[in-house]
Amino acid sequence: MAKTKKNIRAKAKTAVGAAKQKTQDVQAKLRKSERQEQLLHKTLTPKKTTTKREKSEAKHKKLIKRFVEMKKERKEENARKNREKAKVIGDLKPLRDALPSLQGIYNLVKTQKKNEEEQAALAVPEKLSTKAKIKKKREEYVKKVQSFEKLIKDKNFKKNPREVIANHMSNKYQTMEEDED
Template identity: 65%
Template sequence: MAKTKKNIRAKAKGAVGMAKQKAQDVQAQLNKSERQEKLLHKTLTPKKTTTKKEKSALKHKKLLQRFADSRKERKKDQSSQKGEKKNVIGDLKPLRDALPSLSDLYKLVKSKSKDAPEQQSLTEPEEQLSVKQKIKKKRTDMVNRVKSYEKLLKDKDFKQNPRNVIASLVRNKYQTMEQAE
């Protein structure tokens, strides 16, 4: 009996060992087939062979594209900054108060139409000016305008509160026009 138990135990151990071996073989085959599928997948895609010339051309295209993108970004930023500069912040009441009313403008236009013959007599000598004199006069007017703009931009009050300065300039201009009439 002891001999038969030993034989049964030996056969059982052998069967367990064989089962383990078969399980390992099956696992190895699965791993091998997975590896082959991966390798197959890699080898199925055609390998691109690019020359040095093609690579440099591709790099060049990418660089040009980056420049174009940065240029677009810069233009977009500039346009948004221009839009921000054009936007009016706050209320326009000080400027509205500085401007004359419609009735004042209507009176001003009527008075100018009455003074038209006087203005024609004043403008006739200008028409008699030579071309060089006209150019010289335009140039001096332009220089005077530029100087006045530069002076205005350098003004500390204008930098602190430009609306009030512009409003006062408009008021002064209309006051001098009314006094001249």
């Protein structure tokens, strides 16, 4: 009987110890989540730790960048002074920079034309119903099938199909380039 009492006591002690361990684990998880919430309120992003070497490399890069900028400014200043020394002309670079280039004007006109075309395309909204979409797709497929049938019946294609395909591709690319211009 004494032995069974010892076993019961031992089992009770282990059960109590396991329960204490579980409560401690739960409390530790709660404390950890509270700390996480507090950290989230303080900083949204985790702080990045940088080593002394990384800091010195960053300073070095910054210093070299400043030297390059100073050297570039000095060169520009010397070039400006040399342009001013020219007896007849003087310094025309600011004037040249102020005037728009022909390429800029060309691009501006080109973009204005594209914008007009885009606005015209946007002015006609295409909201098709599902039946209309199906009908449109069916018509496209029919057109493709008809063009393939024409191609197969073509005598030139039967004689030399590679040449016909090459001509078709070159024509297609030319039209695409003309549309871009």
